Amino acid sequence: MAESPLNRDWSASGGGWAAQGALFDHVFRPATEAIVAAADLTGTVLDVGCGTGALLEAAAAAGARPVGVDISPAMIEVAAQRVPDARTLVADAGAADLRALTDGAGFDRIVSRFGVMFFADPVAAFANVGAAAKPGASLTFVCWQDRRDNLIFHLGIDVLAAAVDPPPTRPAPGEPGPMAFGDPDHVRRLLADSGWVDVVVDDFTFTSTYSRDDGAGGLTDGVEERLAIIAATSGGELRAQLGDDAWFGLIERSRADIRAHVVDGVLSHDNHCWLVTARR
Known part of the structure; x- marks a missing residue:
């Protein structure tokens, strides 16, 4: 079977994300905390696009039974080592038999941190995820708003993009990509069409701070971390x-x-997202 472009991309680039997993967790920590607070991690928890395992680790710490699915073998390898009690699988959550990962019992909670925006057919994918959920199970995820002032997609990157010929093209609204769920009405429609109810899309803004302990009692400015x-x-x-x-x-x-955005010795910026919850 031919490998999809999505799988080819993450199979090739997932190694970089895996290698910098701790840094991504540092930058996205407020998003992780918001999901944990909203989801009430109990029972069996599925993390869709689990990456290197931040939410799996949180679920295990809460006493839940974590299960992680991601299409990147490199990230699943890190997640499995990080959370040995988690069940992990390299698979496309939009098509895999997810219920089988619970031995047929189904999931109580389904979560994702920036892992659900790349489905080629999101209605079919969320219906597939829903088929693995117990009645009344909850869905909680964070996704990006489609805003030009989301510096995370521009800071230091626009310089590189300007050197590419032809320049990179941006997916059309609603197409698979980081901002696929930028329109909250689109999110509500696709979740309703895939069988989810009580859909709530809340504005969620958090600050990413790149500076970290420099090992000598101080903090880095975060520029090299961003690079x-x-x-x-x-x-x-x-x-x-x-x-x-x-x-x-x-x-x-x-x-x-990047250095031009350092203020008082620290690189940070706001991120404008949606915190989405729903019930099966």
Whole structure:
């Protein structure tokens, strides 16, 4: 069977995300905490697009039975090592037999942190996820709003994108991609069409702070951490395309762009998202 473009992309790029999993968790910690607070992690919990296991770890700490699904083998490997009590599977949650992961019992809670926006057919995918849920089970996830002022998609990245010929194209509204669920009415419709009820889409803004302990009693400014995220998510392909000399020149320009946003010695920015809840 031919591998889908989605699977090819994450099979190739997931290694970078896996290598920087701790940094992503640091930057996205408020989103993780919001999901944990809203979801009431009890019973058997499915994490869709579990990445390197932040929500699996939280579910295990709450005494729940965590199950994680992701299409990146590299990230599943990290998640399995991080949360050995979790059941993990490399699979597309939109098509896999998820109920089988509970030996037929079904899930009590379904969660996701930025892991549900890439389904080719979101109605079919959420219906498939719902088929693995117990009656009354809850769904809780965070996704991105489609806003130009979401700096996480621009800071240091626009410099690199400007060097690509042809320039990268942005998916149309509703197409698979980070901002696929940017329209809250679209989210409500697709969840209703896939069998979910009591859908609530709340505005959720959190701050990402990149600075971390520098090991000497102080904090880094976060610039290199931001560059590490960029390199992990898009750097490998672009470096191979441009060659090392051009790549290192671009990185210096990207570093300068990022440093211009450091305030009082710390790099941080707000992220505008939706916190979505529903019930089966």
